[in-house]
Amino acid sequence: QVQLVESGGGLVQAGGSLRLACAASGRTFSGYTMGWFRQAPGKEREFVAHIRWTSGITYYADTVKGRFTISRDSAKNTVYLQMNSLKFDDTAVYYCAAARFSNLVARTVPADYGYWGQGTQVTVSS
Numbered sequence: 097q098v099q100l101v102e103s104g105g106g107l108v109q110a111g112g113s114l115r116l117a118c119a120a121s122g123r124t125f126s127g128y129t130m131g132w133f134r135q136a137p138g139k140e141r142e143f144v145a146h147i148r149w150t151s152g153i154t155y156y157a158d159t160v161k162g163r164f165t166i167s168r169d170s171a172k173n174t175v176y177l178q179m180n181s182l183k184f185d186d187t188a189v190y191y192c193a194a195a196r197f198s199n200l201v202a203r204t205v206p207a208d209y210g211y212w213g214q215g216t217q218v219t220v221s222s
Contacts, residue, residue: 097121097122098120098121098123098211099120099121099211099214100114100118100119100120100192100193100194101118101119101121101162101192101213101214102130102190102191102194102213102214102215102216103120103216104115104116104117104142104216105140105190105216105217105219106217106218106219107219107220107221108218108219108220108221109220109221110182110183110184110220110222111180111181112182113179113180113181113182113222114175114179114182114218115177115178115179116117116123116176116177116179116190116192116216116218117131117174117175117176117193118130118173118174118175118176118177118213119173119203120138120174120176120192120194121173122218125149125173125194126149126150127149127150127196128148128149128194128195129146129148129149129194129195129196129197129203130146130147130149130166130168130175130192130193130194130210131144131145131146131147131192131193131194131195131203132139132144132145132146132166132175132177132190132192132193132212133190133191133193133206133209134186134188134189134191134218135188135189135191135215136185136188136189137218138215140155140182141187141191141206143157143161143204143205144156144157144160144177144190145157145161145164145166145177146166146202146203146204147166147167147168147175148177148200149168149170149182152167152168153165153200154166154184155202155204156205156222159185160179160186163181163182164177164178164179164180165177165178165180165181166178167196167213169173175178175192177190179218179222182218182220183220184220184221184222185220186218186220187219187220188217188218189215189216189218190215190216190217190218191212191213191214191215192212192213193206193209193211193212193213194209194210194211195209195211196211207209
């Protein structure tokens with residue numbers, strides 16, 4: 097079965113950087129969309145970014161555009177989220193997600209994704 101395992105979270109000062117990784121296994125992900133979401137305490141899970149595995153086309157939430165970069169390494173079956181210029185409001189548990197969609201519209205709703213990792217905590221100190 098599909099497994100997604102996140103890593104790379106931690107504590108960082110505002111303005112700093114972190115790189116999250118999502119190791120995917122259990123199938124080939126060609127044709128899949130791989131997403132990053134986050135959830136802060138007391139808030140809804142929200143979309144961060146996604147990447148089409150085959151084409152590499154990316155899409156970002158406005159709140160992270162220009163600061164975060166999503167990428168994938170097909171040889172390692174791993175998706176990355178490079179986070180720069182981190183802000184206190186970026187503090188959350190970050191989740192990796194995967195789904196196969198029949199069209200190429202942006203997919204920002206958590207319920208649209210069928211596979212999820214366990215999450216990794218990112219804490220940004222102000």
